[in-house]
Amino acid sequence: MSDERPTGDRRSAADKSDFKRDLTQVVPHLRAFARGLCGRPDLADDLVQETLLKAWAAQDRFEPGTSMRAWTFVILRNAYLTDMRRNRFRGEYDEGVAERILTAPAGQEEPIHLSDLHRALLTLPAERREALLLVGAGGFSYEEAAAICGCAVGTIKSRVGRARAALSEMLANGAIPRRSTDDDVAHRAILEELDMVAAGNGVSTRG
Amino acid sequence: MASNHRQAGDGGSGGSAQRRPPEWADGLKQLYDSVVEEALPDSFKDLLDRLDEIDPARSRNAGNDDAPPQGRGTQDQ
Numbered sequence: 001m002s003d004e005r006p007t008g009d010r011r012s013a014a015d016k017s018d019f020k021r022d023l024t025q026v027v028p029h030l031r032a033f034a035r036g037l038c039g040r041p042d043l044a045d046d047l048v049q050e051t052l053l054k055a056w057a058a059q060d061r062f063e064p065g066t067s068m069r070a071w072t073f074v075i076l077r078n079a080y081l082t083d084m085r086r087n088r089f090r091g092e093y094d095e096g097v098a099e100r101i102l103t104a105p106a107g108q109e110e111p112i113h114l115s116d117l118h119r120a121l122l123t124l125p126a127e128r129r130e131a132l133l134l135v136g137a138g139g140f141s142y143e144e145a146a147a148i149c150g151c152a153v154g155t156i157k158s159r160v161g162r163a164r165a166a167l168s169e170m171l172a173n174g175a176i177p178r179r180s181t182d183d184d185v186a187h188r189a190i191l192e193e194l195d196m197v198a199a200g201n202g203v204s205t206r207g
Numbered sequence: 208m209a210s211n212h213r214q215a216g217d218g219g220s221g222g223s224a225q226r227r228p229p230e231w232a233d234g235l236k237q238l239y240d241s242v243v244e245e246a247l248p249d250s251f252k253d254l255l256d257r258l259d260e261i262d263p264a265r266s267r268n269a270g271n272d273d274a275p276p277q278g279r280g281t282q283d284q
Binding site: 167 | 232
């Protein structure tokens, strides 16, 4: 845009291939971050593809020697927020991967299903979820996470703290919101209730 | 929601809540790492192969709305 340099010649073929190598290396991380943000693997991968194209197009704004992962995470995050505003993601959740894995720490009575954890994660407000993902899963420092989210370090710390407290509480109490699809009983109950309402037998106990 | 006070450690209230964080904290990394370790779908290999044919200078406009100079959030309007 307002660059003084002619952007076309600025990058040599070697620069480009370095950029591409770095970009290729962060793809798995972009997929992991996207999956954590939006839950559904197919939508997450769409988001990553969009991110790769945008990163490629903007490559002359990348400072060689800085973190490609952090730089592309900003792009992915912005793309995600844009899509959120367009209502593409609604915390949809795919049982797939998480359901297969069980985390059972030694000496712990109750193992936590990763699917429960993931579902709990997806109930958090987006800004807390991303903060926790960056710091707790992606291994970024608070400072790096703050740079990625474009906010103060204190803000990130507070978001991570609240996200942790909320997850701890949900997991400790077993109060994880369940998807209707994986809770047939609740699902059926809701449908039956709707049938009753539709039939004119209003459910008086519900406000 | 009223627990906005700072906590030195994680989730300081309640005994069971205190035991949980290390447990799920590890799970969070597992969730992330399990995706990192997945084999890359072909669609990504195809896309990466195609990148060389895309001239960044020419397609810059496509990236302008979301790509930051460095570490700064942007708004897309």
